[in-house]
Amino acid sequence: MGGSADKPVLFQDGKRIDGRALDELRPLKIVAGVLKEAEGSAYVEWGGNKVICGVYGPRECIPKHDANPYKALMKCRYTMSPFASLEEHGRSGPNRRSTEISKVIKEAFDSVVMTGEFPKTQIDIYVDVLQAEGGTRIAAIAAATVALASAGLPMKDMISSVAVGKVDGHLVVDLGKAEDNFGESDMPIAFKHRSKEIVLMQMDGRLTPEELGANIDAAIEGAEKVYALQAEALRKSYEVTEKQEFRM
Amino acid sequence: MEKMILPGEVVWGREVSASGTYLHEGKTYATVMGMMREEKFIPLQMTYKPKVGDNVVGIVVEERRAGYSTDLNLPYNGMIPTRKVRITLDMGGMVYGKIAWVDEVGNVDIGEVDRLPPGKIITVPPSKVPRIIGKKSSMLNQIREKSGCSIFVGNNGYIWIGTRGNVPLVLKAIRLIIENAHTSGLTDVVAKYLEDNK
Incomplete structure (x- = not known):
């Protein structure tokens, strides 16, 4: 991740490295319904992150012996493009990191999608990171929520996500790549919007219990801003004409 | 809105x-x-779940001992049980029927099966099908009338269109309905569209 010699100045005149305030998010743009063949889809630009997500299903469960007669099987595949960042991501297909992220995203959505409605089937979430700049897993979750909603899959709640952390002793919201690499702590976190239940929480680095509490409060506020944009994206997809294509 | x-x-x-x-x-x-x-x-958008009594359009994909396995745009194929439905079908043939039975894991039996002549099947989002049919089939009837096409709409999202008549007009009208399915007064809009593009 880079030695301390490479460490840039993370704070200057009370502003963060990219000129943001402590609780300010990077510019976030969400578009729903971008793919023709997917049941639901979304594209997210979050700072330097570019993430595209497609949702398929419920469809026939393969392999068949994995099918659950009581509920649909959620599957998620997160991948990074070879050109996503300067580091060596996406060199040779699935790796340890992307397998882990696929798993945590899948588990987050397992708790909101009403899989019991579709026994013996599977629901696929495909997330591709086209460009990465820190915080791709939260961008992936933001995109996947919008894609699932636009697919019309029944969900008990929407999920909104944000990263919080500690950089040079300050609690900050939505860490960028430099802050992620050189800060003390990075904590991606995802909430159910209505109940504020946490469906994903991971952490790198260290925080005191008090800082953790303050961070979660800050994350709830940040996630609220993300939710507002997710909702707007979904509303917009119905405003003029739907970009819903069909096969002929 | x-x-x-x-x-x-x-x-x-x-x-x-x-x-x-x-x-x-x-x-x-x-x-x-x-x-x-x-x-x-x-x-506005909802994943389709088959219900008894729904009309469906299907494509026969396999002949089995118990009947014909039929593609219904669902996670699993539906069944036309030959024990109950006395009909002989060809592979790849298109059928129109009613869902006679659904169990809790989504296995489907089709009854009242009719053979459809060769035609075109298009896929639409099942949540838009009620708008394509309209109140008391008003929308569907006006499309049939203006295009001269034979059309069968399944709740499963498959639409069969016959080869005679103005098929491109039907496709365009259906696309118009899907794109504006959430707006009101759609029957009049489509009526005008059909008149203008005849």
Whole structure:
């Protein structure tokens, strides 16, 4: 991740490295319904992150012996493009990191999608990171929520996500790549919007219990801003004409 | 446009049983995106679940001992049991029928099966099918009338269109309906469109 010699100045005149305030998010743009063949889809630009997500299903469960007669099987595949960042991501297909992220995203959505409605089937979430700049897993979750909603899959709640952390002793919201690499702590976190239940929480680095509490409060506020944009994206997809294509 | 409701948002402050909603602690919440129109919750996009009595269009994919396995645009193929439905079908043949039986894991039997002549099957989102049919088939009848095509619409999202008549006009009209399915007064808009593009 880079030695301390490479460490840039993370704070200057009370502003963060990219000129943001402590609780300010990077510019976030969400578009729903971008793919023709997917049941639901979304594209997210979050700072330097570019993430595209497609949702398929419920469809026939393969392999068949994995099918659950009581509920649909959620599957998620997160991948990074070879050109996503300067580091060596996406060199040779699935790796340890992307397998882990696929798993945590899948588990987050397992708790909101009403899989019991579709026994013996599977629901696929495909997330591709086209460009990465820190915080791709939260961008992936933001995109996947919008894609699932636009697919019309029944969900008990929407999920909104944000990263919080500690950089040079300050609690900050939505860490960028430099802050992620050189800060003390990075904590991606995802909430159910209505109940504020946490469906994903991971952490790198260290925080005191008090800082953790303050961070979660800050994350709830940040996630609220993300939710507002997710909702707007979904509303917009119905405003003029739907970009819903069909096969002929 | 009416107020749009997203999954997890409150639809009613009391318990009401409606499609696309769930109940929690005395309130009704949405599970899918929808709109409120005249105190009714109208889902905009919803995954199709087969119900007994639904009309379906299907494609025969396999002949089995018990009957014909039929592609119904569902996760699993439906069955035309030859024990109950005395009919001989060809592989790849298209059929129109009614769902006679659904079990809790989604296995489907089709009854009242009719053979469809060669034609074109298009796939549309099943949640838009009610708009394509219209009130008392008003929308469908006017498309049939103006294009001279034979059309069968399945609730499963398959639409069969016959080879005679103005097929491109039907496709364009259906696309227009799908793109504007959430707006009101659609029958008049489509009527005008059909008249202009005849």
